[in-house]
Amino acid sequence: MTRIHPSAIVDPKAELDSSVEVGPYSIIGPHVRIDAGTVVGPHVVIEGHTTIGRDNKFFQFSSIGAAPQDKKWNGEPTRLEIGNGNTIREFVTFNLGTVQDKGVTRLGDDNWISAYVHLAHDCQVGSHTIFSNNAQLAGHVEVGDWAILSGYCGVHQFCKIGAHAFIGMYTSLTQDVPPFVMVAGNPAAAKGINVEGLKRRGFTREQIDGIRAAYKSIYRAGLTLEEAKAVLEEQEAASLEAAPHVRAMRGFLDAAARGIVR
Template sequence: MIHPTALIDPEARLADDVEVGPFTVIGPDVEIGAGSRIGPHVVIKGPTVLGARTRIFQFASVGEDCQDKKYAGEPTRLVMGDDNVIREGATLHRGTVQDRGETLIGSRNLFMAYVHVGHDCVIGNDCIFANQVTLAGHVSMGDFVIIGGLSAIHQFCRFGDHAMAGGGSIITKDTPAYVMINGNPAQAHGLNLVGLKRRGFSKEAIRALSEAYKLVYRQGLTTEQALAQIRARFSLPETERFAASIEASTRGIIR
């Protein structure tokens, strides 16, 4: 299960059935859950917690010191849930004491080749990051977010649930839940309708979200006016999530 050329620190805690490939290095304060498979030439540095059935491909670097110049060796963490897939060359960094002190990642996420996740990012569940997506520090992602390849996301940006960015997007503001963006600089291009239909959203919810989107993006209203009208006209959890994701913005939403 563990290749003889792998270097595993005695203080690392691996479940009994974890597989480790050749020339992989696993440091102290690393915990890896049951059913995980770590490929060859992987480096995992702690403090890092990887959940059950984690799959890491060759040359990935997980839990390394962050690239923030303020970082001075503090024992910050990377914590990941279950069933995450980390493809070739991806880099996932730990947090900083200037923020929450940890990078936090949920479950069932796919990090394709050469994705970078910066320090203190918070990522939900069931997200997909295509090849060479770059997340700067302090980025926040909801659930079911999809980011197209070669996209770059500015620090402190937020993505709501079910939002989507097309490939090559340059993202410097916040993206509300359910919204699809694209471009350099990124602009809103409607709702992520294909994603919503695939995930079983009702026709009533999609129709209400479409009307809510128009109030924010098409009627010339201020954000406050649009949110007031959304809440006056709709009482669905989906429209409330859309409104709440706009209210939570600290950088302004992508238009």
Template sequence: MTRIHATALVDPQAELAEDVEVGPYAIIGPQVRIGARTVVGAHVVIDGRTTIGCDNKFFPSSSIGALPQDISHNGEVTALEIGDRNTIREFCTFNTGTFKEDGVTRIGSDNWIMACVHVAHDVRLGSHTILANNVMLAGHVHIGDWAVLGGATGVHQFVRVGAHAMVGFQGHVSQDVAPFMTVDGSPLATRAVNLVGLKRRDFSAERIAVIRKMQKLLFRASLPLEQACSEIQALRGQGADADIALMLDFLAHSGKRGLVR
């Protein structure tokens, strides 16, 4: 049975799976849908057109699905979508989208999101990411799968962080971060391949060797970006074609803010 604390306020129009748990003083709005085995902690507010999958855990005092912090938003009904098995710690704020994109903020599955993280409107957060305490994602930010963002990192609007990338503590991310790389410092710079992360995910020695070659071409060979991409394309056939394709696709869609190099 759904376990709803006597002090919680759950709108009768909200749709909760039968085994959802709702803690003391939580508030759940009428357009909210929550999947099986999700736990909503004390004082959590879930509002807006918010859809949440299964096995998520919301720790106390988060605000989920509030209107976007965008002065051009005029009350349009937009949405927030959250996948499965996410851990969302205390005091997080996730906003719905705007129609500057398709009106949806999307969060994937299996993410570990620590306290006081802000996910703004139209963010695309992948799966298996780690966002440490006080990470701030501005509007329209895209974060790839398995990315790790260190504590107190701020990401500028419209910036993308590639899959398997690592951003160091207190990173000021105002340009795109390439997949597989570690960036840190002030000003932010690409330092090396994220070897610790790749090894933890059982990347083979052959794949890592090719990723190292891509890193050298992009960040150490002083090549124009177009020429570096041509050289990366030529690495195909060495056992890491999927990784090469991921990198080239990321670079092909790099935004106006440029690439952290």
């Protein structure tokens, strides 16, 4: 307990690994579990049924595990789950889930969450994402691995953002964004594929060319979505190396309940 500052308030029922550090004036509630190596900075509030993994870093004034901002919530014991190795900067707010959905809000591993980011109830965020300052998710949003959300972008409830997608600054997003696609503007519009991000993550030229061809079929060929999906199936068969990524784009189109930014 020597790693907990004397001014911090940690409920006796909270489960903290002995290596967890808690800074001055932070508050940790009775249903919180925190794994090894996590550092909770000063003036952080962690409450609710919240589980936090290893080696996370919470900066000052974060609010983690507070009640959902949803009038239907009636005190049910819903959850927040945070993985390993995340950096969570100042004034971030993560809310619990609701029984109207999965009952849990999730954040994966190795995410960089900048200041003033909001994850509303029931959001499902993958791993290796970057959220720039003031990126805001409404309830029930899903964000795939390696996605990047630029500053001040806002995402409408129930939207899905695919893996490796890039959302530009100040974007107002009300429809789904397929994997690898860059969107920007208000209303949002597709601007190409996230080539620089893919290169940095080791995608080969053949893989990038296959993703680019699939993007053109969806956005530049004048096809309906059903026609584009048929073309993507052919493109998937044409390149073994690009096939998993083209398949991911085609599968995303099948599951896009809100329609895609187009």
